[in-house]
Amino acid sequence: MSGAAAHVFSTKSSETRTTGAKKPPDEGGGHNPFARLGRWARLVGRVLLSPFRAFMSLRRSMTWASVTLLLIGIISLNVIWGYPWTGMFSACMSLLFAGFAINRIMRPNLAIEFSLPCSAPAGEAFTVTTHASNRSRLPAIELVLKFFESPRRRRKPAPRGEPLSSGTVSRIPIIMPGARMDISTSLVYEHRGVHRLPDVIVTSMFPFHLFRSVRRYPGEVEIAITPRPLTGDEDAVARTVLNALGGWSHKLLSGDALDYTGSREYVVGMPVRRWDFASWARLGRPIVREFQSPSIQTVMLIVDTAGKDDAHLSARRSNHDVDPVRERVLSLAATAVTELSRKMVEIRMYVTSEPVGPPESAVGKAAALDCEPLLIRLAEATAVTDIESRQRIERVIVQTGAMVPVLVLTSTASEDMQESLPTNVTLLRVDSPLDIHETQHPLPKPQPTRETVA
DSSP states (O other), rough: OOOOOOOOOOOOOOOOOOOOOOOOTTTTTOHHHHHHHHHHHHHHHHHHHHHHHHHHHHHHHBBBBHHHHHHHHHHHTTSSSSSSSHHHHHHHHHHHHHHHHHHHOOOEEEEEEEEEOOOOETSSSSSEEEEEEEEEOOEEEEEEEEEEOOOOOOOOOTTTTTOOOOOOOOOEEEEEEEEEEEEEEEEEEEEEEEEEOOEEEEEEEETTTOOOOOEEEEEOOOOEOOOOHHHHHHHHHHHHHHHHHHHHHHHHHHSSEEEEEEEEEOOOOOSEEEEEEHHHHHSOOOOOEEEEEEOEEEEEEEEBBBSSSSHHHHHHHHHTOHHHHHHHHHHHHHHHHHHHTTTTTTEEEEEESSSSOSSSHHEEEEEETHHHHHHHHTTOOOOHHHHHHHHHHHHHHHHHOOOSSSEEESSSSOHHHHHHHOOTTTEEEEEEEEEEEEOOOOOOOOOOOBBOOO
């Protein structure tokens, strides 16, 4: 799936080749009589049901204009036969039959393509550009294009996986043969995950809005809906979590103090933080001391997607229920990824729903200001058991090493797990909307290299 790219889907007929021995003929030496009887039965059924199908098709395609003409024609039969009632009845019936025939002949035959971003945050609108190309030899006239919305009651939330459209209906006067029309629509998904775009409904009202012909084009393009970013305006727990995350990132980037790296001879124009007067007096030329900040530019982020109730894990997977605590952990992870990438920090992330492989493949890297691949992985995260998640976290911590700071975001961390963490691991645990715990160890400092001046 690539962003801002058109996706074309076509269905082609496929053939199945059979090699080997040929199928032996029937034992009776002829065709199966039951198969022939079945074909005849289907043919008779289609003939008998064709009037009913034609009536239902006519009924579904009628509009208020065609219903009005039909009523006028019926009323004209109940008055004295003669002029002008004969002409009115003939005009109404002619318009009905001619309009239905023209509507079916001018039925649009379009090729639908989409342009959309790779990902979008949950609850935020994004733009989908629909490209409608006319593949017919006749022009497509008086079209109405919109995304499909399942019927639901008022004030009822949309089903999981179904977007909320802007409600706009695009009206296209005409599309010439071989031409293309671009329509932009805003969609909003309320739930995290990888969702398919809704189907596109194209309705033709030509001629004179007497009849409608509807065609449904499947939206076979998927988009990753990333977790909703966590903000401090939600509740006190969210503010506490964000403050803990901000303190960890501040200590990570600023360091406890400046480390002395050595001394060197002063050059005109260079910034001076502190003079080395002892070396200056001994060597007879100005010497300055150099310091560097122990900031760490690479971090490891581990996101735990284990649920609190493992007994009903399979039921939640089948019913697609939302665990609010897990979603809060993923929202916090999305906020951490976004903020650290803005501060030019290289992020290595592991989600416990992913398999653990070699050290170079078990975690994913994201360069600074490029956090979309990591956010897409958060959108694809699924639930795992607590035992499986803990085993994977321990393996990833061992593979990461002791020199890279590790931040673990979880909602199911036991006391013995907190006590067994290495010194470079910080555990940020969200137990429930009413409680939060943080276990933190000091960050490792790189060992400076001391340089001396002879």
